[in-house]
Amino acid sequence: MSVPSLRPHVLMMSEITVDGKLTLKRGASSKILMKYMAHETEILLHKTRAECDAIMVGSHTIAIDNSFLTVRLVPGKSPIRVIPSSMADIPLTANVLNSDAPTVIAVSEQAPAERVAAIRGKGVDVVVCGKTHVDLPGLMAVLRKDYDVKKMMIEGGPTLNWHMLKHGLVDEIRLIHLPFIVGGEDTPSLVGGMHIESEDEMIRLRLLRHYLCGSNLVTEYAVSYGE
Template identity: 35%
Template structure:
């Protein structure tokens, strides 16, 4: 997908063989050590990292480059109602933080987040207008490449709107099961397989115990 009005978006995720990105209790420590090195190297190569508020609340991610040399990218949190806790690590001073919010955010939460040196960008009435936010990140913040480390909900929203250009998935040789365990995407989903989002496999790589698959947004062959 080519869209010069937004950053190039890479969705990166680790999942089990049965497609789970977290266990039924929310544990998401899936990647092997070598894959974590790969992820941090990827972080060092982008202008920003995007996650959703549920990931902040579940993992308290810092979203910095620690395992390789490189500068910390700008952190973007999709948080429609301004629920990011004041003590969240994503608000520390290790990197700038942008909160993408909607008109549902209360003024006190907006001011609270701004007082913690986070920039609040409001797009959308009840949910964040992701397309508009990405355009702002490109045109006003100069972001050309963005890493999406979202959970099931944000991943689906970004893919449904056609805002993802590349997908990198590390498959860890484990099966955990659980009907309540999160998968790579959720949302309403497609009614038929033929209506699914089409991807083209660009590369496969063995990284430690894991296999990393790289897909480009695009049409599949019919064979």
């Protein structure tokens, strides 16, 4: 995996159940589980957003959760919202297209022109990056160069998390552990993607710290690629 030298420092942050799930079942909003986070952990989430220049989630997460991705529980400026959407099929009613924070929608060259025009008509930036799918390493370089994004957090679903890790674009992971087991073979977990073939392909983490935030355990890791 190659890691571009000029890209944002990336923190992946997520709530997660004891059995590694993000939602109750496939297609369910993560907000259902997030409402069980301690208030102190909610504050930590918004404080982390305020410390970042940008926040990224996938278009599928936006379609299900319709999140605002703004800073609300603490003082601070809302980060730039970055949404990869290869075919520009993000709903025009999505909250991230509101004017309460700047937004960048990343699309591929194959995105229909009328969809791109409709998104731009909402007053947000559209970045064309990649032929058939959004080129994530290229997008990271654009965010660093053109938007001065030095630190970015991901609150993504399993697909975005997988692709960011696969490309070696995640530096740290912060997990909020929820004391529940939800089960389900097809329930979305922290990372999706293809199965690995051997332990050599495992992405290794180094525990940095762990602590209680309210009633929730929080763990923080550094990501080690090829070490």
